[in-house]
Amino acid sequence: MSYAPSPAALRRIEATIALYPEKGAAILPVLHIIQGESGFVPEEAESWVAGRLAVPPVRVREVLSFYTMFKRAPGGRHSLLVCRNLSCTLAGAEDILGFIFETLGVRPGETTPDGAITVFAVECLGNCDHAPCLQADGADHGPATRASVAALIEELRADA
Amino acid sequence: MTEAKRVRLTIDGRAVEVAEGTNVLKAAEAAGVAIPHFCYHPGLEIEGSCRMCLVEIEGLPKLELACSTVVREGLVVRTSTERVRTARKDVLEFLLAEHPLDCPICDKAGECRLQDYYDLHGLTAGRMIEARERREKKRPIGRGLILDRERCVLCTRCVRFLRQVTRTGELGVFERSLRSEVGTFEGRPVDNDYSGNLVDICPVGAITSEDFRFKTRAWFLTRKPSVCPHCGRGCAVVVESVKGYPLAAGERRVYRVTARENAAVNGHWICDLGREGRREIDEGRLTGVLRAGAPAKGLSWRTALAEVAASIRSVPGPDRTARIAVVLNARLTSEELAQAKRLFVDGLGLDRISFAGRKPGRADSLLLTAERMPNDRGVLEAGFPPRPPALAELSTAGVLLVFGPYLAEHFEAEALQNVLAAVPAKFLFTAHSGPLDRLATLAFPVAHPAEKSGTYVNIEGVRQPFGRAVAPLPSAVAEGAIFDCLAGRLGLNLGESDVR
């Protein structure tokens, strides 16, 4: 089974590679493009990226496994990040995580049975004046309350 | 040609002068001070991650790495103050906190840096009572190498070797923080001809070789330097063997051939061909004189040589050039080649002298040469034209002396058999049993290069003398001794001979 990005993704990938004096430097942006398409980076894609950027595939695996935003396995359709660093903990992040467990039945790292949402506990999102902070599919939410989180979850689920 | 500028500095009160650009760790070596380290290796780029080589440098507030600090004129370095020793103990305690207590079953025991440094710098009770990370312990990574991720200290020597030396880059470091681990990509195991160096350079028992695992203990090994005979590079090696305990009395086994540093020849590395060569030191050896392929019980080689001398003497002087042929090989040492010249050319006036050898192979961009014999240059230096053997010449010989099993590499078995059948007196001198044995009137067991001393001249003209690295098998005799004895029986004086 061989992997190929969609034509649109391929166009973006080629445009991205052209921005760097060395092809290997495009590994992170290219992985972002691929993950943007598939929701994660499949193993076949690692080989494809390695071939296209003329680096050994082990280099791609190194990068993929080092950075927390890259996913190597499919998850839910939506990602829900909950910050648990200091300002957010002071503002009640633990309670928010508890509420999410009550509502969705999942702990950080787990995906809801309906495949809608994967919850992640993360470090500082850089939005501390809106603590406790969440980030859903890249969009910041905060200050989170049980009510606002409930609404956010509904919104994400409805977007199936 | 301008020489590198010299820099003077003081290390632990000792004055030392080294070339500009030297790092403090190497400068300390020159001063006789060993600074402990894991990740540093002189053949690899600086990594600076193990933090074991931290030393005090006067004028600088923090401890500095000896491996990455380049010497400056007047630098004052202290390598064993309280601060430095505490820093080393801390690094050791950190490493041991996440290291399995595997010594009783780990091959590296006895030659392990973690053990050695703990003896020298640690000896503190570990304070780790939390659960240690559990990881995969027996992960094949290719070429018979096994990775134990629990033992790995993440020095990245293996990763860097494959990136910087072989440029094959099969290994990487995955994950991050304490979850970091060394690994390969599926379907892309370690696969290059220098993989054995990974075992040499791993400072602990994280990378081991299936070939060596559980077979013996480091402290039983006798380690002697030698020169690899498997190609024209002549890499400096160490042959590691055990004779007697814990083997049976009189039994000898070579367990390992490892790399020895020689800046003029092979740098820090050797190839896997040389390592594999350990087998032929023990395996398939001729253990006694054979007559027509069958063991000639009770016949010593000296007595058997009398027959050879008699055959030679039976050919009248003027006929010798036409009727006596000798096949030599380039595994003979330069000293033995000089003896052979004096015996066969000067003494007996022969000119049907040819050289058989292993077929040339593929050369690589690192060490391996196309030629697969160690002393081709020595053959030239001894004054022999390096003529390959010719069947026509061999078939018309009345007496044929063949040194080495290599005729089988030059000619088809059937053709060789027919030719040799036509030669009345044919004598074979070889270390290993082979298809030629039963074709010879007499076959004599000779020594392997590791069992001899002498000199090889490599492909670049570098002259490398070597001493006996392993105790020879009881029956094995060096070709030099054979030339001496033969000369004696023929009444020839070979002059000075320094072959042992």
Place this chain on the structure above:
Amino acid sequence: MPESMDRLLPVDDASWGLEAYVSRGGYAAARQALTSMAPADVIAEVCRAVLRGRGGAGFPAGTKWGFVPQNVSGPKYLCVNADEGEPGTFKDRLILLRAPHALIEGIVIAAFAVGIPKAFIYVRGEYALISERLEAAIAEARAAGYLGPRVLGTDFGLEIVAHHGAGAYICGEETALLESLEGRRGQPRVKPPFPAVVGLFRSPTVINNVETLAAVPQIIGRGAGWFLGRGLAKDGGTRLFSVSGAVRRPGVYELPVGTPLREIIEVHAGGPPEGRRIKAVVPGGLSAPVLKPEELDLPMDFDSLAKAGSMLGSAGIIVIADGTPILDVLHVTARFYAHESCGKCTPCRIGTAWILKVVERLRRSGGGPADLDLVVRLAGGIKGRTLCPLGDAAALPIQALVTKFRSELEQAVAR
């Protein structure tokens, strides 16, 4: 010069666009630098302003620019550190959202001063949506001739590329940032060589924080003396102080360097909520050792914080009120560094994880003074021994928490 350039950060993100920026005086400083100043003079002006790095290390920006060798062939690069990851810090986010052109103008001036034709902005992966606005601003700037092969019609050419990270705090460390930009794991490099000489793709490279560069147009536009005068003699200008935690008005406050910490917390951020009192303050991002309530009367500048045993760092102020167990703060801190350790060097890789294991055990099943001593000692094994500042960033705050709140912690873990 119009007054509104005096404020680096607009109050909202309604005026982020090029037109609004230009109408309040934007890009006038870049024009001045490129058309009437020599590059060396630009560097000298920034040196005179004593603009210290606003990412955390506080290294003088002009001095750093001067380290780049000028007589070399081959490319030079500018890397903008937008990897804002220091917990409690969110000022660069607001610059990207509200004043991206101030950053771009600062990049133009800096690149001109050092002779750099290409700049990469390393934006943390979690700011990907925010980066869309930055990239729109870059497109605006290029269309208007502030970027491209002939900036403002001069011979100076500059391209900017936005590059996204993917979730690694360590990539805020300058050499780890370079490694990440080159497509590798974000692991710091041995120094020397320093990035000014051997940096991105082995070329001379300047790395500056977003806020540092965004302040450059002010310096060139209003003069070094003006900028320096707003702050202190050894630490010029204003800073964007991020305030969060137990305060009534969390947010970013643009105030002179040297503003007293207590003033920032109680006057600008409104102090702790009704009925609560300050228990502890982290003054410069989580990596800055905690201060107790009686230690808050100090000016917020690099030297004063250093003298007090802490650091100004990223000026991320986190206020902790009574009722918050310090054991929780210790846990959050230990967990952060253990998770973000890149894993390259021994003391940080193993030490941060070990400390976390001890603290987790203390929370789960308690312990005693010996365990707290162990935490301090382990942190001591990390301090000053690591390849990069993350080691000290972990060790010093952890030691400060355990030392300054020892009796509370002993009580908390006793079973």
